[in-house]
Amino acid sequence: MSATMTEENSKASTRPSLLSRPMGVLAINVAAVVAGIALWAAVTTQGVVGLPTPLAVAHQAVIQAQNGLLWSDAAASLGRVFSGFALGIAVAIPVGFLMGWYRTARGIIEPYVQFFRTIPPLAIIPLAIVTMGIDETPKIFVIFLASFLSSVIATYQGVVNVDKTLINAARVLGANDFAIFRRVIVPASLPYIMVGVRIGLGSSWATVVAAELIAAQSGLGFRMQQAQLYYDLPTIFVSLIAIGVLGLIMDRIVITLDNTMTAWQEKL
Structure with missing residues (x-):
């Protein structure tokens, strides 16, 4: 029994x-x-x-969708976020690997990374305007900086936290440094890297509103700023919800990639 x-x-x-x-x-x-x-x-x-009530916000969303403002603003913000985010991740991952794998590179790069991490990306906006003008370049740059600084540390921590037993076992089996890096370090660091990617994505969306204050003529952040001048709360809510929905969709895409690339990892 x-x-x-x-x-x-x-x-x-x-x-x-x-x-x-x-x-x-x-x-x-x-x-x-x-x-x-x-x-x-x-x-x-x-x-x-x-x-505003949900019905008032929904009514304003329908109006903006019908006249095309919602779609053009969403496309403009999405393009800026994706450009800055993709560039930030593309730079952060190799830099993080360099910092974690080579002590000399860590000693050179880490002070700069830690220094700029203490400076909010939004504080760079005046400098970006002066040096890069008022077109798309400074907007994408501040988003790039936000995603880079959020992701590079996660990648670095992923490399330095790899179980040394795995590295030693690979060396005993005759693997050279390149094979260890490719077959041990990279796979073991992927969970940390994907966490950094998600944090970088959130930082990118958090920065886009301020980035669109740089003489923008479109974008969800720009629309919120214009609505603020006229105390148009439904429009502000529409832009806020649009940012949240787009960010949520992109985050779910990253989670799907994470689950595919780290299928070997046991998760709750």
Whole structure:
């Protein structure tokens, strides 16, 4: 009898729970969003806070979608974020590997990285305007800087935290430095790198609004600034929600890539 109960308990423990199923997680996500919107509607309809109702924001979103402003602003912001983010990640990953693999490179690069990490990317905007003008270059540069500084440390930590037993085992088996780097260091660092990519993506979206204050003529941040002048709260909310939705979609894409590239890793 006890053996049968133990076997049943073992099967139950290995059975995927609701939270471990993709559809179960999706259902919880949808329920959380619906509950949030309902709470928003309740507090704004009763006049508890001076914010627009969900219906007012939805109506403004429809107007902007019909006249094309929402799509053009979203495309402009998305293009800037993607350009700066892609450049930042492309530079951060090799620099992080250099810092982690070579002590000399670490000694040269790390002081500069740590120095600029203490300076908010937004503080670079005046310098970027003076040196790069007011076109797209300074906007992309400050986004690049935000994503680079957020990602390079994660990559560096991924390299230095690789289990030394794996490296020693590879050396015993006759692997040279290049083989160890390619077959041990890179795969073992991928979870850290992908965390850095996600943080860099969030930093890019957090910076785009301020970046679009640099003489922009389009973009979600630019639209929010214009709406602020006329106290147009529904338009501000539309831009905020658009930024959140675009950022969420890009983050889910990164998570999918992470799950594919680190399928070997045990995860909860």
